[in-house]
Amino acid sequence: MKPTYDVAVIGGGLIGCACAYYLSKSGAQVVVLERGQINQGASGQNAGSLHFQLEQRLIQNIEMDVRELEFHVGLAKLAITHWRSIGAELKTDVGLSMHGGLMVSESPVETELLERKLQIERSQGLMVEMLDGREARKLAPFLSDNIHAALHCPDEGHSNPRLLTPAFVARATELGVHFITGARVSAVQRANQQWQVTFEADTNTGNRKQIHCENVLNTAGAWAVNLHIPLYPVGLTMNVTEKTAPLMPFLIQHVARKLSLKQTEDGNLLIGGGWGARLQQRSGSWSSNASPHFKLESVRGNLRAAVDVVPAVESLRLLRTWTGTTAITPDLLPVLGEVPQAPGFFVASGGSGFTYGPTYAALMTELILTGTSSYPLDPFSPARFSSLNSFMGQN
Amino acid sequence: MKTDLAIIGAGPAGMAAALAGQECGLHVTVIDEQAKPGGQILRQPPKQFTVTGWLEDRVYREAKTLLNQASEKSAIIWQFHSAVSAIVSPGVHDNFTLIIAGQNGIRELLAKRVLITPGCFDMPVLFPGCNLPGVMASGGIQAFVKCQQLVPGERFLFVGSHPLQLIVADQIVKAGGKVAGVIFAQSRSRMLALLKSPFTVLRNFDKFAQVGAAIGRLYKAGVPITFNQTIVRANGEDILQSATVAPIANDGLIQKTSTSDIKCDRLGICFGFLAATELAWQAGVECIWDAKRGGWITIHDEWMRSTVPGISVAGEITAIAGADVAALEGQIAAYGCASSLGSVSLQQVEKLSVLPRLKVKRLRRFARILTELSWPGASLLDQLESDSVNLCKCEEVTIGSFFRMMQLNPHITTANSAKLLSRAGMGLCQGRYCQYSVTRLMARQLGVSENKIGAFTSRFPAKAIAIHDLLKCE
Structure with a gap:
């Protein structure tokens, strides 16, 4: 029997929907299985920052990770080009703003870290410029007097997570991709040289359906199933203020504190940066679909960092704190590629998924259709976790 | 700060619960945004005002008696000018944490039991x-x-x-x-x-x-x-x-x-009126849709316990029924909390609850008829709609643009994902204004029940807080 689809994508988030779009654009027959609603998980819950500079969380052990970081910067350059063309490609306004970003430091020690980071970024050709405190305030008068220096990356900015994934879905639908929502995948099995994906079409009735496909692409993020892919759900906190007059055109980050700060087109300030939230427990295990409980200390820590960097934040009202779940790997890098123990089974998840999601999707499409990608994804391959699956008896 | 029973709202339900809880030996704390107890039904004049013949009508008599009794009880801790921004469920500790925004910043209150009695607002x-x-x-x-x-x-x-x-x-x-x-x-x-x-x-x-x-x-x-x-x-x-x-x-x-x-x-x-369920949702309490009796209303058992262990509900959020029912439900809820905390026996509270339960049953019958007769009807609401009208006032999302969003995104089938895409419900009022209409319109357009559409995820803070206050501890 001939399989119905070339690729079954599990997960209706940004990477899944973007992959579906690029795959079908290349002529593949694609189905997307989403257990809830499209864009409901991390893809729609993140704050939409486009950070092409190396982020604070990635440079904790900067000297140990230079090679990976260089590889990351190469990817950032690809992503910048990709984002510049995305509005035209999707024929939709996705709230894209690339007016630049500033990563600030508050002390000479922190500035040293900025300088080290600058070396790595420049070595790979990323456009970044070091500003001292005075220069930074001249460019961004809203910055506090405490700011010691700032690394300016003119390509950074933000896009709207509410709109990006739905835009990919709209274009993919036009190309004939099938989107099935409310479809909970319960089994993925290899049979007769193809993959058989079983899902419950309606969780209320337990109505089971099966599809057959050449390849499976699991993009389900924190919700990855089957094999041992070390992806762990983590709860994150984001804050949004009331609307205010145009204050800052830039994405603001901090080199040593958890902070991302920017203003949306509507005028609200979005404040995040990786502050934790408490995952809910359901029957003894972490629940990845229940909204994590917010932590007051996270909200306060995040807002304190924002006020220290941009004092004007203090006079605004906090409209809402929202929490979301995302997936991380032990090395904080994404997992992208084919699982060596399961040919035809691909994984794409984790790691700055919003900024790099469209680029990951384009590269994964190349990998699935041709077996290789124009930018090597090897450092991100699930093969690095092969030891975990060598005991699994997969064929 | 610590308390046995934290009561959110000093209206009839809150006042009656405070009295009953205190009589059962509980340490009771009542939190309300206003300067004085009474709730909406007995909106009290501010200190500087003298209002002669304030709410003299017989209909206010029972509520006023309750107000006098509750005000005189010195054992009840009142926290006025205070808005509960969130109820955080117990994690490692056994207590709920209420995050309260007051006049001088944020404070926390630990409570063994929480009773939510926020009342209602105009539809x-x-x-x-x-x-x-x-x-x-x-x-x-x-x-x-x-x-x-x-x-x-x-x-x-x-x-x-x-x-x-x-x-x-x-x-x-x-x-x-x-x-x-x-x-x-x-x-x-x-x-x-x-x-x-x-x-x-x-x-x-x-x-x-x-x-x-x-x-x-x-x-x-x-x-x-x-x-x-x-x-x-x-x-x-x-x-x-x-x-x-x-x-x-x-x-x-x-x-x-x-x-x-x-x-x-x-x-x-x-x-008509809508139940103010945002805090209940935030705390994880399950609600069901009842278009005529308050929109989303909370589910409860015979002791007014919600679906979240330790959280009880009373008054309008259990279905719009007025002050008398609210007070009785508050009383029963407090008895339930007292017996579960062991300050009185189940037998005792069973006895104390016989009469209130009987009264609730009778009054509920009338309330049901009243809400039935005063419901404008879906047809009238549908006919009043117009594409250019704002569905969400805060974010200025018109009915027309909301429908277009639904048309362009057939996969959007829940209120939450519609909120994400349309911005309806993302503004200053946290969806209090548009939630009812969004739920109703989506259910109608998609031909499914409102319960399938679901509610907006309710977030901290229930009402916007000044960041300056949030960074300050009381």
């Missing part, structure tokens, strides 16, 4: 011009008159389907204001159906007497009360100048060709 109804300054909720108008005898306008017109508008109109006239008319969408005979059962009338004599007296006084003051009519449009440049009304035919269709304009600078909207 927003969408029609062309409904966002014009001058168009107000009748409950909002009433708050001005009740506590300060302040008449917030020159010439009032009331439109709706709930008998409360007669009371508010009467209070405006009494306070010296001018009322151009009170307009009911229903037929006169439908409203009179309330009087059909002599038992109902006898048992709720005070309420009927209050409405009867109000009608008498309005008649005397020359205020026309009309039936089978509805607002179709509010008119004015920057502020309300007149209201266009139209008759409703027997088949329920608005006769948009035979409209008339009524001059007014204040339009009171009175189509």
Whole structure:
């Protein structure tokens, strides 16, 4: 029997929907299985920052990770080009703003870290410029007097997570991709040289359906199933203020504190940066679909960092704190590629998924259709976790 | 700070619960946004005001007795000018943490049990011009008159389907204001159906007497009360100048060709009430949809315990039924908490609850009839809709743009994902204004039940907080 689809994508988030779009654009027959609603998980819950500079969380052990970081910067350059063309490609306004970003430091020690980071970024050709405190305030008068220096990356900015994934879905639908929502995948099995994906079409009735496909692409993020892919759900906190007059055109980050700060087109300030939230427990295990409980200390820590960097934040009202779940790997890098123990089974998840999601999707499409990608994804391959699956008896 | 029972809301349910809880030996803390207890029904005048004959009507008698009793109990801890921003469920500790925004910043309160009694607010109804300054909720108008005898306008017109508008109109006239008319969408005979059962009338004599007296006084003051009519449009440049009304035919269709304009600078909207369930949702309490009795209302057991262990609910959020039911439910809820904490035996509270339960049952019957008769009907709400009207006032999302979003994104089938894509419900009011309409419209368009559409995820803070205050500890 001939399989119905070339690729079954599990997960209706940004990477899944973007992959579906690029795959079908290349002529593949694609189905997307989403257990809830499209864009409901991390893809729609993140704050939409486009950070092409190396982020604070990635440079904790900067000297140990230079090679990976260089590889990351190469990817950032690809992503910048990709984002510049995305509005035209999707024929939709996705709230894209690339007016630049500033990563600030508050002390000479922190500035040293900025300088080290600058070396790595420049070595790979990323456009970044070091500003001292005075220069930074001249460019961004809203910055506090405490700011010691700032690394300016003119390509950074933000896009709207509410709109990006739905835009990919709209274009993919036009190309004939099938989107099935409310479809909970319960089994993925290899049979007769193809993959058989079983899902419950309606969780209320337990109505089971099966599809057959050449390849499976699991993009389900924190919700990855089957094999041992070390992806762990983590709860994150984001804050949004009331609307205010145009204050800052830039994405603001901090080199040593958890902070991302920017203003949306509507005028609200979005404040995040990786502050934790408490995952809910359901029957003894972490629940990845229940909204994590917010932590007051996270909200306060995040807002304190924002006020220290941009004092004007203090006079605004906090409209809402929202929490979301995302997936991380032990090395904080994404997992992208084919699982060596399961040919035809691909994984794409984790790691700055919003900024790099469209680029990951384009590269994964190349990998699935041709077996290789124009930018090597090897450092991100699930093969690095092969030891975990060598005991699994997969064929 | 620590307490056995934290009661959110100092209205009839909260006051009765505080009294009952305290009598059972619990340490009780009541938190309310206002300066004094009483809730909406007994909006108290501010300290600087002297209001003679404040809420003298018989209908307020029971609530006022409760207010006096509760105010005199020194063992009850009152926290006024305080808004609960979030209820955090127990993690490693056994207690709930209430995050409270006060006048001097944020503070936390640890509580073994939480009782949520936030009451209700006026149901927003969408029609062309409904966002014009001058168009107000009748409950909002009433708050001005009740506590300060302040008449917030020159010439009032009331439109709706709930008998409360007669009371508010009467209070405006009494306070010296001018009322151009009170307009009911229903037929006169439908409203009179309330009087059909002599038992109902006898048992709720005070309420009927209050409405009867109000009608008498309005008649005397020359205020026309009309039936089978509805607002179709509010008119004015920057502020309300007149209201266009139209008759409703027997088949329920608005006769948009035979409209008339009524001059007014204040339009009171009175189509019923919505349960204020945002804190309950945030705490994880399960709710069900009941279009006529408050929209999303909480689920509870015989002790008013919600689906979250340790959190109880009472009053309007369990289904709109008025102050008397609220007080009784508050009392029962407090008994339930007291027995679960072991301060009194189950037997004792069973005994204490016999009479309140009986009364609730009787009063609920009347409340059900009242909400049934005063529900404007889905057809009327549908007919008033117009593409250019804001569905979400805060984010200025029109009904038309919301429908377009649904058309372009057929995969969007829950209120939450619609909120994400359309921004409806993302503004300053946290969706209090638009949630009811969003749920109803989506269910109708998709042909599914409102329970499938679900509610917006309710987030911290329940109401916006100044960041300056948030960074400060009280």
